[in-house]
Amino acid sequence: MRVGVPSEIKVHEYRVGLTPGAVREYVTAGHQVVVQSGAGAGIMANDDAYRAAGAEIAASAQEIFAGCDMIVKVKEPQPSEWVQLRPGQLLFTYLHLAPDPEQAKGLIASGCTAIAYETVTDDRGALPLLAPMSEVAGRLAIEAAGQAMRRSEGGAGILLGGVPGVAAGRVTVLGGGVVGTHAARMAVGLGAEVTIVDRSIPRLRQLDDMFNGRVRTRYSTLEAIDHEISLADAVIGAVLIPGASAPRLVTREMLKRMKPGAVLVDVAIDQGGCFETSRATTHAEPTYVVDGIIHYCVANMPGAVPQTSAAALNNATLPYGLALANKGKAALDSNTEIGRGLLAGLNVHQGKVTSLAVAESLHLAFVAPETALIA
């Protein structure tokens, strides 16, 4: 198969769909890989590094979209990319369609077969292609909160870990999954007081065990959230209902009970955000203020540390991408774990929406992946 890797064009997105190491795996498996010139600049991999791995270098994204059977990216396609996708072409990347009806329309119109990293699911129900970026974003969330809390940045001027004799900052983490756990780990490491709120009691038990009493856990109710955010210096939004729009857990009215200058880091912004007052920002201008509360809502947080993120992402995507390159659409096969994972990842195929969560969020008709693939 001819596999294409265009440069990422989202603002301050420095990751790349395939690292040179991953290209070598595809080429060794007998595939041709075409990489846009300069696509690896953000991870310090130049065209020669890609050539050495066996890739061809293309001068433009147009050549790649026109000439490749599968496009491997990181971020959701931008408008100039939707229009270049075509029927029969595989797209393998993050999509986050639930909060993005325009992109959904673009992908439906293209006729392509779009597999979203974030809904690929393993047999344990985990999200193996989201997890590595959630690990990165969870860790970065505490760095972002610490930065925004500085007085020089407009924050309340509190050091997360405090110092002996002065209370540490309080961090409330909404959602104790991958992002939430990694955020909590960083916050605990800095010496902050940490509370994790989740709606899964088994998960709260695991977290209690994992942190050996070093974090407080609370079951997610409106009352618990209202109370915990009123005490917090920083709140990390890390909830997820796979594929669907994020649940809105914090209303604008609730901000009134927060401390002035407190920080909200809405990691769940890529699924629409879990604070009513969230709107997506970029690394160029990551924060804004609503009612005295600082909001950080960058939808591609891992893009800021591309060497770590691209390596972690490629480790996870490689077996799935190779299966697609080896077998094409036949890789979406309920007889293998990778195939079942890819079926769960299929969001749009030949103009049909094949993810129930996406279809429900966007009020579009749903066609089961297996049905869409044989039609």
Ligand SMILES: NC(=O)C1=CN([C@@H]2O[C@H](COP(=O)(O)OP(=O)(O)OC[C@H]3O[C@@H](n4cnc5c(N)ncnc54)[C@H](O)[C@@H]3O)[C@@H](O)[C@H]2O)C=CC1
């Ligand atoms: N902004 C960015 O750059 C990035 C954003 N993300 C996003 O972060 C979000 C979290 O991802 P993961 O941690 O991987 O998901 P996850 O599935 O590991 O964890 C989500 C947790 O939220 C909990 N939850 C769901 N509804 C809840 C509610 N009403 N109250 C309390 N807890 C609730 C679940 O029980 C689960 O433990 C996703 O939207 C993901 O796409 C991930 C990576 C990068």
Ligand SMILES: CC(=O)C(=O)O
């Ligand atoms: C998960 C995601 O949206 C990101 O890594 O940018």
Ligand SMILES: [Mg+2]
């Ligand atoms: Mg994102």
